[in-house]
Amino acid sequence: MKTRFLILATLCFSFAGFSQKKEMKTAEKALKDSNATAAKTALSSISAMMESAEDPKDQAEYYFLLGNTNGQLAKKGDNASLESAVTAYQKVIEIEEKSGKGKFSDDAKQQLTALTADLVNSAVEDNGNKKFEEAAEKLYLSYKISPQDTSYLYYAASSAVNGGHYEKALTYYEELQEVGYDGSGMIYKATNIETGEVEEMDKNQRDLMVKSGSYKDPADEKSPSKKAEIVKNTALIYTQLGQDDKALEAYQTARESNPDDVNLILNQANLYYKMGDKDKFKELMAEATAMAPDNPDLQYNIGVINMEQGNLEAAREAYKKTLEIDPGYTNAQLNLSTTYVNEGNELIDEMNALGNSKADVAKYDELKKKKDDLFTQGATVLEDALKTNPGNQGILTQLKNIYGAMGDNDNFMRLKNLLEESGGDAEATEEGK
Incomplete structure (x- = not known):
């Protein structure tokens, strides 16, 4: 009886082995015929057996x-099959490393390399089509295939940020910090003799091009470390997610490694303001100003932050300093004008809430004059800006809208005509008709 059971068991094992080989042959033939669906069906039928196979x-x-x-x-x-393909090839390598037999590993590694290239190219296309989450996932998978290529992880985080997928980006940034990603490197450049343009390429290609005589002036430039940027972005994401304490820790870490980055100070100051610590906000703003008093971008950013916080006088002061340093700073001109318009607009609700009593009518006239004076100040800023930048579409449009809101039809039409002459949008607003 025992012998009979042994024979039956052997027969069952033989039939199972025969079935496995038959289905694998079927899958192999289907793949040669480019029928991956049939191959998948054949392999699915033996998946349970193969996972526990002894050979x-x-x-x-x-x-x-x-x-x-x-x-x-x-x-x-x-696209869902990409990750499955990667997992399968990695399993091949794992099995053969353990067994010491390497029949399929080399081919599996080649396929993984090809898949990585496909993933990266597909991610580039996804980014171009604003499919940022898909791009991030493909770049992250590329990194998992080739962990030494940490730049894939960096770009995965960037794609996630661009798509507003902050928690995913945070995970990637934290992993970058764990692996000690630096991101610095060497950029190889040379000048194209035919076009005169400086181009970037890998070192071997650059050297060959220079030797060929089609390029000249080879130059090697070290790209800066991305560590501070990563910590800064991590802090910004923590802020976005409402995790302010973690954001402050990240800013502190970033500043320790990059003490001269005034934008870090501004972001940190903005966070303190959000948390209600106005004294710390003012302290950091003063620190940033002292660090780069002649930097127009810094003064402009200080203006933007104060404007966002509703500190209009401080914003005006910063925008005026910006224009002292760089009189043609268009965004500072536009925002300085906007501070007056915003303050004027704030009076409108108060005006509309007044009644018809003699006192209310007097108050209304007083507020209207104040509003009109503020609008006039806003217009004056932009009229001055037009003297140095007469064709700027943004200035012309904003100035036209201010005159429209004031009911100044003559100036409204003047600006409308200037916009038409410069090819801008000259649609009339209701106020200016």
Whole structure:
């Protein structure tokens, strides 16, 4: 009886092994015919058996075929199969490393390299189509395939940020810090003799081009470390997610490694303001100003922050300092004008809430004059700006709208005509008709 059971068990095992090999042959033939769907069906029928198979050679072959199947499906547009292909090829390498037999590993590694290139190219396309989450996931998968290429992880985080997927980006940034990503490197440049333009390329290509005589003036430039940027972005994401304490810690870390970055100070100051610590806000703003008193961008950013916080006088002071340093700073001119318009607009609700009593009518006239004076100040800023930048569309449009709001039809039409002459949008507003 025992012998009979042994024979039956052997027969069952033989039939199972025969079935496995038959389905793998079927899958292999289907792949040669570019029928990945049929190959997947064949392999699915033996998946449970192959996962527990004792022969590493059969297991490695199964996962190699599974990788090829999913890779073929991915090339036909089934993006979900990309990760399955990667997992299968990695399983091949793992099995053969353990068994010491390497029949399929080299091919699996080549396929992984090709898949990485496909993933990166697809991610670039996704970014161009504003499919940022898909791009981030593909770049992250590229990094998992090739962990030494940490730049894929960096770009995955950037794509996630661009798409507003902050928690995903935070995970990537934290992983970058864990692996000690620096991001610095060497940029290789040379001047194209035919076009006169400086171009970037890899070192070997650059050196060959220079030797060929088609390029000249080779130059090597070190790109800066991205560590401070990563910590700064991490802090901004913490702020976005409402985790202010973690954001402050991140800013402190970033400033320790990059003490001369005034934008870090501004971001930190803005966070303190949000948290209600106005004294710390003022302290940091003063520190930033002292650090770069002649930097127009810094003064402009100080103006923007104060404007966002409703500190209109402080914003005006910063914008005026910006224009003292750089009289043609258009955004500072526009924002300085806007501070007056915003203050004037704030009076409108108060005016509309008044009644018809003699006192209310007098108050209304008083507020209207104040509003009109503020609008006039806003217009004056832009009229002065037009003297040095007469064709600027933004200035012309904003100035036209101010005159429209004031009911100054003559100036409204003058600006409307100037916009038409310069090719800008000259649609009339209701106030100016």
